[in-house]
Amino acid sequence: MMNLPTPWVMAPMADVTHACFRDLVAQWGGCGLYYTEILNARIVASSRPEKDPYCDAGLLDRPRACQIVGDDPAVVAKAFEKLQALGRFDAYDFNLGCCCGMPARYGWGAALLRRPHRVREILREARRVLEGPLLVKMRIPDGPEDTAKRWAELLHECGVDAVVLHARYSGDLFKRPARWGVLKRWKRILTMPLIGNGDVFSPQDAVRMMEETGCDGVMIGRAALMRPWIFSDLYRFRSAGTLPTPPDVAPMVGQYGLLLRQWMPQQEAVRRFRRFAFWICQNYSYGAHYYHRSCRAGNLEAMVETLQGFLSRDVLSDYPVRPFMM
Ligand SMILES: Cc1cc2nc3c(=O)[nH]c(=O)nc-3n(C[C@H](O)[C@H](O)[C@H](O)COP(=O)(O)O)c2cc1C
CATH class of the missing domain: 3.20.20.70 (Aldolase class I)
Structure with a gap:
């Protein structure tokens, strides 16, 4: 190996x-x-x-x-x-x-x-x-x-x-x-x-x-x-034995939007951003709301901006993460 x-x-x-x-x-x-x-x-x-x-x-x-x-x-x-x-x-x-x-x-x-x-x-x-x-x-x-x-x-x-x-x-x-x-x-x-x-x-x-x-x-x-x-x-x-302070999530969301834009055709980038948002939003109590609002925003840039707006005003939950799909 x-x-x-x-x-x-x-x-x-x-x-x-x-x-x-x-x-x-x-x-x-x-x-x-x-x-x-x-x-x-x-x-x-x-x-x-x-x-x-x-x-x-x-x-x-x-x-x-x-x-x-x-x-x-x-x-x-x-x-x-x-x-x-x-x-x-x-x-x-x-x-x-x-x-x-x-x-x-x-x-x-x-x-x-x-x-x-x-x-x-x-x-x-x-x-x-x-x-x-x-x-x-x-x-x-x-x-x-x-x-x-x-x-x-x-x-x-x-x-x-x-x-x-x-x-x-x-x-x-x-x-x-x-x-x-x-x-x-x-x-x-x-x-x-x-x-x-x-x-x-x-x-x-x-x-x-x-x-x-x-x-x-x-x-x-x-x-x-x-x-x-x-x-x-x-x-x-x-x-x-310690955990570092987590990175700011909103800028990371923006960065991923840019990476998708760079690598994927528009339609596939939107589809993949939705999948990404689905998982990221599960870190937040009101994540389901953020996810649905961001998905309805239209194009990729609007989805990124909407999600960033929500996440920059909220606080990331602590570990352990709790995915919906167990
Ligand atoms: C969205 C999603 C897609 C997955 N796709 C694959 C895949 O392409 N190939 C594979 O072997 N396992 C796939 N899996 C299973 C994961 O690789 C992993 O075995 C499973 O999620 C258990 O690990 P976890 O408890 O850390 O999530 C997928 C799991 C998820 C949640």
Whole structure:
């Protein structure tokens, strides 16, 4: 496994973790690995990823991993090969965790956990073409007592360099708390590094996950959407035991508006700003009101200005963050 500058990893998140969001996060430092959004193997394999905005590289977001979803070994390998040829990525991840939307409809992502033989074929092909580190991001597979052991063997045989475990079963969706106890069990069984994931809502949570489960790194999803600077908080918390004063949120909102304008066509920039506002607003008691008012403002500039107006008059809540989607 590559040496990460810090053990904190930003999760892949569809519709958000484009290069411009990763660059926003990277300006504060502290993040040890940045993920792209989920990339469809069929599309990457059959098109020119150098022109695909989903494969963009930011200016500051290193080291950087790309994530592929699919179920055909040859297509997945072709997709990884093309991404490798771009020279933009430091690590390559295969998705075995997504259980909604397009991947679920095709039986990809977490649905493949029911087809270990197919996963073996895919990972072997991926390993054959990839020179860089190969990761899998997975949910907990359903099955009898020895399921974890069998998966650990499979992943080892296939030459997987690290595992990200989102500590929920597919059937849990986001409805029940992440099962950190399973992370502890998997850490004892796996032969490669384990990155724990699920319900880290503060720097304290991240440190506690490492201490309680023994995992080698921690991946953060929703909390990084609500606090894009959380990785620098984590860095400070772990080294000095204190938390820095949070940055002013209103200027950050303006900065993200500019980044979107720079990177995206107008319509996509508006759509992405809405997603961003949805998460940022969850830091505030009256956030739902701010969100709806900002979405109704019309164009991107008006949305940014409306949201900035609300946020500059309000106070950010303390950690832990409380995302609506649990
Ligand atoms: C908006 C959103 C989009 C997501 N998109 C992806 C994705 O593209 N690929 C993936 O493997 N997981 C995806 N996830 C799952 C996250 O990577 C992560 O595993 C999950 O949110 C649990 O981490 P958390 O409790 O820190 O949020 C997504 C989650 C959210 C909230």
